[in-house]
Amino acid sequence: MSGDWPLWEVFVRAKGGLAHRHVGSVHAPDAELALRHARDTYTRRLEGVSLWVVPSADIVASDPDEAGELFEPAESKIYRHPTFYDIPDEVKHI
Amino acid sequence: MASLPPIDVPKGATGAGAFDAPAAGARDPAHFDFLLRLGDDALVLGQRLGEWCGHGPVLEVDISLANLALDLVGQATLLLNEAGDGDQLAFHRDVLDFRNCLLVEQPNGDFAQTIARHLLYTTWQHMLFQRLTESNDQFLRELAHKAVKEVAYHRELASEWTIRLGDGTEESARRMADGLGWCWRFVPELFEVDETLQAMIDCGVSPDPRQFEEEYRSVIAAVLAGAQLDQPTDQRPILGGRRGHHSEHLGHLLAVMQFLPRTYPDAIW
Numbered sequence: 001m002s003g004d005w006p007l008w009e010v011f012v013r014a015k016g017g018l019a020h021r022h023v024g025s026v027h028a029p030d031a032e033l034a035l036r037h038a039r040d041t042y043t044r045r046l047e048g049v050s051l052w053v054v055p056s057a058d059i060v061a062s063d064p065d066e067a068g069e070l071f072e073p074a075e076s077k078i079y080r081h082p083t084f085y086d087i088p089d090e091v092k093h094i
Numbered sequence: 095m096a097s098l099p100p101i102d103v104p105k106g107a108t109g110a111g112a113f114d115a116p117a118a119g120a121r122d123p124a125h126f127d128f129l130l131r132l133g134d135d136a137l138v139l140g141q142r143l144g145e146w147c148g149h150g151p152v153l154e155v156d157i158s159l160a161n162l163a164l165d166l167v168g169q170a171t172l173l174l175n176e177a178g179d180g181d182q183l184a185f186h187r188d189v190l191d192f193r194n195c196l197l198v199e200q201p202n203g204d205f206a207q208t209i210a211r212h213l214l215y216t217t218w219q220h221m222l223f224q225r226l227t228e229s230n231d232q233f234l235r236e237l238a239h240k241a242v243k244e245v246a247y248h249r250e251l252a253s254e255w256t257i258r259l260g261d262g263t264e265e266s267a268r269r270m271a272d273g274l275g276w277c278w279r280f281v282p283e284l285f286e287v288d289e290t291l292q293a294m295i296d297c298g299v300s301p302d303p304r305q306f307e308e309e310y311r312s313v314i315a316a317v318l319a320g321a322q323l324d325q326p327t328d329q330r331p332i333l334g335g336r337r338g339h340h341s342e343h344l345g346h347l348l349a350v351m352q353f354l355p356r357t358y359p360d361a362i363w
Binding site: 005026044 | 152153154155157158161251254255258
């Protein structure tokens with residue numbers, strides 16, 4: 001029966017200052033109940049302070065067949081990583 | 095086949111049924127009874143919702159109902175431990191000693207009937223707990239303060255589902271109306287004030303539920319209007335749960351819930 005319901009992607013903000021992260025998906029008949037299902041499924045153990053749900057059908061995904069041309073060119077360009085800086089201890093979440 | 099171990103009946107145990115839990119002790123009997131009423135409501139409704147576990151119409155609803163059940167069992171644990179030994183009270187009392195209202199022991203029926211029961215109970219419970227945050231009793235004040243948010247969520251969720259089922263398909267509307275029709279006659283008991291409750295009202299431990307009956311009726315009417323459902327016609331009210339006069343459904347519930355600790359009293363898990 002849940003197959004009759006649309007799928008929603010769930011994003012949780014673990015605490016203030018952090019970005020919402022994708023954690024999974026739920027079935028629900030509408031947006032309001034999707035939020036409730038997401039709350040009951042993914043934030044039972046104090047995992048979050050904020051929730052987003054997005055209809056899965058609205059997610060535009062890259063084509064796996066194009067992974068080569070999309071992502072491989074970045075592989076050999078380590079100078080694009082900001083790994084050559086010393087990060088002060090006080091700076092979190094980088 | 096091993097025979098069942100004998101049941102220990104503590105000295106001084108009292109009660110209308112086979113009350114083998116320790117007696118109330120030094121506590122004021124009305125106060126003890128009041129804690130049992132709230133604790134048994136939560137325990138029995140929690141057990142009922144737990145019956146859905148693994149049987150929910152969809153996985154998400156299954157998890158949702160189990161969550162509600164756990165909230166209620168948590169409240170019951172606090173309340174019954176305040177009244178006495180929570181485990182003894184939960185697992186070693188018989189039907190006649192339970193003080194829950196008749197509404198919470200009603201069978202789950204289909205999902206709509208479960209939602210109808212939850213709407214009617216938790217809307218009342220929420221209004222009660224809001225006022226219990228100002229109780230003279232420190233324990234109840236703190237419990238209500240903590241639980242009132244859980245209960246608000248229960249009430250909201252039950253309202254949302256009532257609206258969706260009532261204003262859904264022809265079949266869901268019929269089932270929702272049937273569920274409400276089943277539960278409706280147990281609403282007046284929620285607002286009954288007997289001697290015990292009057293004593294608790296007089297000493298400032300409990301609010302008087304009659305003070306929020308009108309608000310309750312209008313809130314439920316608003317949810318039903320949103321659900322495009324007619325209010326069920328008032329039937330002859332059925333009372334008695336608070337005095338231990340229960341429907342036949344409670345005994346079956348307790349048989350399942352109490353089987354293990356009664357059969358293996360020293361079991362640890």
